[in-house]
Amino acid sequence: MSREIDNDLDVLGRRNGVQSNWQDVYEPSKLVARETLRIIVSFINEKNIHLVADEIYAATAFNQPGFISIPEIIEEIDCNHDLIHIFYSLSKDMGFPGFRVGIVYSYNDAMTSCARKMSSFGLVSTQTQHMIASMLLDDIFVEKFIAKSAERLAKRHELFTKGLAQVGIGSLKSNAWLFFWMDLRRLLEDSTFESEMALWRVIIHDVKLNVSPGSSFHCSELRWFKVCFANMDDETMRVALRRIQRLCDCQDAMLAKQS
Incomplete structure (x- = not known):
């Protein structure tokens, strides 16, 4: 969950006399490994803590290991299914951010009942539901779309990270998502928040x-900066890389002059 959602839940909890405790668990540049997920599920089951799995990037995996969904894990481990809740959206995997279509899947009847009542404040239009249902029912199209998306993401990620490497900028190894983290430590004047x-x-x-x-x-x-690489065409990517190269040249010259 985002930091903003965490804060909203904390405020709501305090208003109702309830203390909310949240812990974000995620990998900054890759999908969470199966063994890590098994540990998390075992822990929340032992401590009776609710697990909210945000699987919005489920189909953005472009390298192995692929995406592992929480339902796969709870089939392997005995746990209280009432503690498991899953969020999903079509905005990333299918490229539909403007349709504002999200999904809440929970094994907890109280949770689904509450979500169903709250959904009246953000209903999806009948026309949008019809179009999306028609699309998702076409298994061949969906499989081809996801496969082509993974192929293009892998190619773009490789081109972008190689372009950065040519000017001395490293990045965290990634196997999914629409962004990655580039390492700009060589461009910082010093290791302070103000410098970043x-x-x-x-x-x-x-x-x-x-x-x-x-x-x-x-x-x-x-030193880490998040850069999205999937929301541009090839020419825009080349322009971005040229600008980053000029930035490196200018920063190197400035730092050399200061030293």
């Missing part, structure tokens, strides 16, 4: 690239 934010402002205002600093995601290391 100063570099981010240069990238946003001068280089004109939309990236996110790791500190905005509570990253403990001041």
Whole structure:
């Protein structure tokens, strides 16, 4: 869950005299491994903690190991299914962010009953439901779409990370998602929050690239920047890489002058 949702739940809980405790568990650049998921499910079952699995990037895996859904894990481990809840959306896997279609799947009757009542505040239009149902019922189309998407994501990820490597910028190894983390430590004046934010402002205002600093995601290391690579065509990617190369040249010259 996002930090914003966490805060909203905390406020709602305090208003009703309930303390909300949340812990985000995710891999910053790849899908969570099967053994890690088994440990998580065993832990929440032992401690009687609810597990909310956000599987919005389920079909974005472009390298092995592939995506493992929580239902696969609970078939392998004895646990209280009432503690398991799954969120999903078509915005990432199928490229439908504008349709605002999400899914809540839970083994808990109280949870599904509550979600059903709350859904009246965000109903999906009949026309949208019909179109999406027609699409998802076409198994051949869905399989081909996901396979082609994985192929294109793998190709784009390889081209982008290789382009960064040519100018001395590394990245975290990734096997899924629509973004990755690039390592800009060589462009930082020093290892401080102020230095990271100063570099981010240069990238946003001068280089004109939309990236996110790791500190905005509570990253403990001041060097990582999140970059989306799937929301552009090939020419835009080449333009972005050229701008990053010019940034590196300028920053290297400035740092050399200061030293």
